[in-house]
Amino acid sequence: MRASPCEYNLVSPGNLHDVAALLAAEPGRWTPIAGGTDLMVLYASGKLAARNLISIWNLPELRGVEITANEVRIGAACTYSDLQKQEIVRSEFAMLARAASWTGGVANQNRGTLGGNIANASPAADSLPALLAYDATLELYSARGVRQVPYSEFHRGYKKHALAPDELIRTICLPKNTKGMISYCRKVGARNAQAISKVCIAGLARVTNGMIEEVRIGVGSVAPIPMRLRKTEQALLGRQVSLELIEKARRTVAEQIQPIDDIRSTAEYRGAVAANLVAEFVRTLCSEAGQR
Ligand SMILES: Cc1cc2nc3c(=O)[nH]c(=O)nc-3n(C[C@H](O)[C@H](O)[C@H](O)COP(=O)(O)OP(=O)(O)OC[C@H]3O[C@@H](n4cnc5c(N)ncnc54)[C@H](O)[C@@H]3O)c2cc1C
Numbered sequence: 001m002r003a004s005p006c007e008y009n010l011v012s013p014g015n016l017h018d019v020a021a022l023l024a025a026e027p028g029r030w031t032p033i034a035g036g037t038d039l040m041v042l043y044a045s046g047k048l049a050a051r052n053l054i055s056i057w058n059l060p061e062l063r064g065v066e067i068t069a070n071e072v073r074i075g076a077a078c079t080y081s082d083l084q085k086q087e088i089v090r091s092e093f094a095m096l097a098r099a100a101s102w103t104g105g106v107a108n109q110n111r112g113t114l115g116g117n118i119a120n121a122s123p124a125a126d127s128l129p130a131l132l133a134y135d136a137t138l139e140l141y142s143a144r145g146v147r148q149v150p151y152s153e154f155h156r157g158y159k160k161h162a163l164a165p166d167e168l169i170r171t172i173c174l175p176k177n178t179k180g181m182i183s184y185c186r187k188v189g190a191r192n193a194q195a196i197s198k199v200c201i202a203g204l205a206r207v208t209n210g211m212i213e214e215v216r217i218g219v220g221s222v223a224p225i226p227m228r229l230r231k232t233e234q235a236l237l238g239r240q241v242s243l244e245l246i247e248k249a250r251r252t253v254a255e256q257i258q259p260i261d262d263i264r265s266t267a268e269y270r271g272a273v274a275a276n277l278v279a280e281f282v283r284t285l286c287s288e289a290g291q292r
Helices: 016-025 039-044 080-085 086-094 094-101 106-111 114-120 128-134 228-238 241-252 269-292
Strands: 010-011 032-033 052-055 065-067 071-075 135-142 145-150 153-158 167-174 182-188 201-209 211-220
Touching: 010 094, 016 052, 016 135, 016 167, 052 269, 065 086, 071 086, 080 094, 080 106, 086 094, 094 128, 094 182, 094 201, 106 182, 106 211, 114 128, 114 167, 128 182, 128 211, 201 269, 211 228, 211 269, 241 269
Parallel strands: 010 052, 032 052
Antiparallel strands: 065 071, 071 167, 135 145, 135 167, 182 201, 201 211
């Protein structure tokens, strides 16, 4: 049943400092709302337990993309449309731009934010495997100051994460070290648009003279949290790309993931697809390395 607006407070301080001050004064009382594309679904179905919302939509401090010598710093309230318009994201972090393009429809991309996708912490969220593969770091902001958390350590369990009640995700930092790396990403869903992933993957590798020198693989929808396939990475690291390696990598997948049956898919299907996607990633490395 639809909720009544009378049951909710919404405040909009308009700058990051004042938002942080209110979160610090009454920790746990206020829930940040950015684009609202996750929270408003809960609201519309009468399931939004948080009654006091503090808007961080359009805060200038959270909306920009800054390029430094070593990293690209994305404001947490950048929308999927913002990300797709950024040349640096399209060229150097193409898997993030792709994930942005297949998140919901255009209306959702104009409103949904990268920070919201991270904090909402769905294991099926589309941008998160790319952030794992790009080895992102998050800057968390509160009135107490700023702290950095490697994104791979942010999720602590299903819908649990490292944010304290008075903290916001301020910036997503992507190291600029992807030049020359081969990337591969796929979303497998019921259809191309407006579908939550059954499995999604983002893989990144540096291959020199046929040898895999560096590799990171992020996957979603196969465990309670988006995860790195570390055992697969270990099996690939330092090895020559080959057809045998494809099968070896495929076999490592089942022992790391914990897929479930739900309304969108089955554990069996998700396990088979995840293994196939890893195999396709390594096949891509074989073919691209052969052309270099
Ligand atoms: C029709 C539709 C289709 C969708 N399709 C997809 C899809 O294909 N793939 C996909 O991954 N997702 C999809 N989503 C989910 C949603 O759009 C994304 O998760 C989006 O990125 C959420 O961002 P938001 O700004 O709207 O978050 P909000 O709804 O504003 O917030 C979500 C959560 O994050 C918290 N939060 C937001 N920003 C911050 C911050 N900076 N710091 C700390 N906490 C914060 C909020 O308190 C809240 O708990 C879809 C949603 C809809 C309605």
